Amino acid sequence: MKVNVETLSDLSIAKNAKMQPIRKISDELGIPEDAVEQYGHYKAKIDPTKIAVKTNLGKVVLVTAISPTAAGEGKSTVTVGLADAMKKIGQSVVVALREPSLGPVMGVKGGATGGGFAQVLPMEEINLHFNGDLHAITTANNALAAIIDNHIHQGNELQIDPRRIIWKRVLDMNDRALRHITIGLGGPTQGIPREDGFDITVASEIMAILCLAKDLSDLKERLAQIVIGYTYAKEPVTVRALGVEGALTLLLKEALKPNLVQTIEGTPALIHGGPFANIAHGCNSIIATKTAMNLADVVVTEAGFGADLGAEKFMHIKSRQGDLSPDAVVIVATIRALKMQGGKQKDLLKEEDVTALLKGTNNLEKHIDTIRAFGIEPVVALNKFFTDTTAELNALLSWCEERSIAIALTEVWEKGGAGGVELAKLVLNELEKPSNFAPLYSVSDTIEQKVRTIVQQVYGGKDVVFTDAAKKQIDQITAYGWDALPICMAKTQYSLSDQPKLLGRPTDFTITVREVIPKLGAGFLVCLTGDIMTMPGLPKKPAALNMDVSEDGSAIGLF
Template sequence: MKMNTKINPLTDLSIAKNAKMKPIKEISDKIGISDDYLDLYGKYRAKIDFEKIPMKDTPGKIVLVTAISPTAAGEGKSTVTVGLADAMQKIGQSAIVALREPSLGPVMGVKGGATGGGYAQVLPMEEINLHFNGDLHAITTANNALSAIIDNHLHQGNQLQIDPRRIIWKRVIDMNDRALRHITIGLGGPTQGVPREDGFDITVASEIMAILCLAKDLRDLKERLAQIVIGYTYDKEPVTVRALEAEGALTLLLKEAIKPNLVQTIEGTPAIIHGGPFANIAHGCNSIIATKTAANLADVVVTEAGFGADLGAEKFMHIKSRQGGFSPNAVVIVATIRALKMQGGKQKDSLKEEDVAALLKGTSNLEKHIDTIRAFGIEPVIALNKFSLDTNDEIEALLSWCKEKNVVIALTEVWEKGGEGGVELAKLVMQELEKPSKFAPLYDVTESIEDKVKTIVQKVYGGTDVVFTDTAQKQINQIKSYGWDTMPICMAKTQYSLTDQPKLLGRPNGFTITVREVLPKLGAGFIVCLTGDIMTMPGLPKKPAALNMDVSEDGHAIGLF
């Protein structure tokens, strides 16, 4: 389609509606997927039977897109990710973009969807942002089937002697609903079950979501589900899904969800979208299966990890890379003039004003994320995601700052120009891909839990120390006693700050992180550390995006973004 190089007044939704999609079989043919490996979900969507695809001798290289700490101004990380994949195609590379699936919580809340924006989007935008191919519903069902099996076990005599006070498995729903954070179930007499306290997490925080994204195949998925610890007995011994004999049923519910989904960008670049754990409360990466499948089908895989480099990227390096047996060959950090000015103290309602001083002050946040990526042995490329109100002086100030810091940066205009607006970025990334990899994790999994957390706090967040509450320390001691402490750490922390305090922007110094709970996730293969006031069930804002949504008489979405 013809790209408009002028400022386009259209919304992301209207641009997506006006785009002409290719039949999904044309997209699959482009990357060598035969019809035998494809399960069609209509004309423009499909699932890939990944286990049937022949393995390449040399998998494609992986480009990880991350960002500065997010602000209300927006950074456009997914937009840049999609645009970079389109740009790779424009410079002659065989490329696939691999993304996470959107959660209805943010879609109906404040963040919106996760399909990119402008002329750098994945399609069909409406279906992807809503129910897509049913993966999140399958995960929700599997999670809650396990909850039902647990409570039925209690009701039917509790042969395993599960202590109802020590059940750590929660129900989930794919929506922001603060009223469900703490509930009481089983009320109403003996026929209604065993009364106990319970609660809901959002689906993307479920361990089953993490397991789906970290499993290698169906067999590995089943084994991981069996290892889930749902709670403890009266004697404080762990109880697993295997003890409940429920792993077979859970695997059955997920047998289609484990297959990655194939769609396309506006420019016809193949896109694999699969899994969607949040990066502030989970590990924030799409599935290992999706990434490996993409690397088996293309020379360059452009993928992203949630929020800033302190969250999604760190977890990509320490969790996904370890379990997937690969590492990023290049890293892109997305930044905007608007967001950097907010990091420098500018208020959202005054971002239209030119303010080079605030911008340069805000570069402290960008610099920390650069330092973090360099600590892993990778030299990042900065993508300056251009907005229409950015002034020449502001742009030049940031370009000069990067030059002084010996940082490579590309002005990126993919929202407005599609892949053409990301060609400079694509060329710079290709230069990094040609260099030998020096990637190395920051800690060894055999180190103590305390030391691993401290390494993340000091080397990734820039803090000085960690404080473990009495509850967290008791949980750590228990984890050690069961021999579960040799797993990587999954920090649950606010995305808005390098600290555990959401309002501390920029690059704070001399701070400590408070870990209030430490939870073992044996199926996922990591240990979750809850910090500050972070919650695994978000709430809706005062004016949720859902209030602006509707459907037209011909069945098309209104107000979706």
């Protein structure tokens, strides 16, 4: 299909697409009728407990990317387009994605359902509230916060130290004004005054728990293990001690079920969970991925941001806890993003610049090296934009060929699945090879050793420095016996280092870990690096300024 790529918008393409009834999609997958809970004509929740478990599970294709830039890489678009291409060449396939957060939807990204003719539908509803999962997570998180403060107000039987509460409230919106607040003001009937703060919902431990839980009972047990703070005697206080894991599970029981939708081309899509990859673990739910593996021969999924973030966490956290591993990995790159990595200014990206492009390939090369370190040979998806010149395309294709790197020119935004057939064939070739996947560290390594492994082998850094506060937290975590957990690094997505403006492939840099936070329910330790924030702020001109609704109720300005 020939389209004018300069005038069409993702929203207009989505509005003109013809969707199939969701029952038709579920029937084609062989999902039993009693496992499908419809949310209107085109969405449903799936009860995984009513789906038969296959002996030979489907193979997993993980889509990641180079370090993101303001130019955009189109990782979700390629993920959807690859699944459509797999279907087009006769494969049984399901695409498994994360749910969009309203923070970036209203802030910078404007939407997170793919783009062009490689989108999941209904685009408007998925981007705005969807089936209520993020609201349920927000509610459960804040219910726990309310119960903690009420416990203290009502006599504080557990002797919780208000100065040592680490559980924060959350909101699914970028709101910098809520990062640090004071609550309980106004007198004795208003609670106990203390400092508090908000994280964005997708950074919440409950979001991570939902995405890593294997079933309802596992969800409840993980919620019970959450550490909310410490007593005056500096002993940890858990949700189990508060006795509210059952109530939190009740709030989340429907949200635990994966959501079934479809792509523009009718490929089944399971969208579930939405942790950020720069401040959380960046992968969709284990339940959704495992359900997809029981329904199809090939599962195409993605992990947030570059291979240094989402892919690393897929390998070290999701793979371990879900007892699964990627059978193939795709790294998405664009000419314009590589030019930015090579020093080209954003407002000059339309200019041909092979020199900047080739300089920027050092970033792509590092991500390739990282995936190879895990024992997997990646395939590069060159996501084509209309501003790319023949000289630039040929230069990158030749660069990859000289290094025996498999690469496919991908045009799924414009052509849908047809534009990803070459990529699909390269991926199928990798899926036929035996897997040599292996993590880079053992959970039995010390916290310092695990972090240093990530910094040196994944980021390419020289070393890591722990602040005095982080060292004290590590000593405490080790004393409690919590140190044998994988690491979830919270780091800027824009650079391999912890300095956002240090692009390309920096070397000889040091990562600073300022805090180490135990997330026992999620089953990992979060290391905050550099100036990373767990509650983002809105940009000067947020995407919300361009959004509206028409008289017939249709969205305007989503992209």
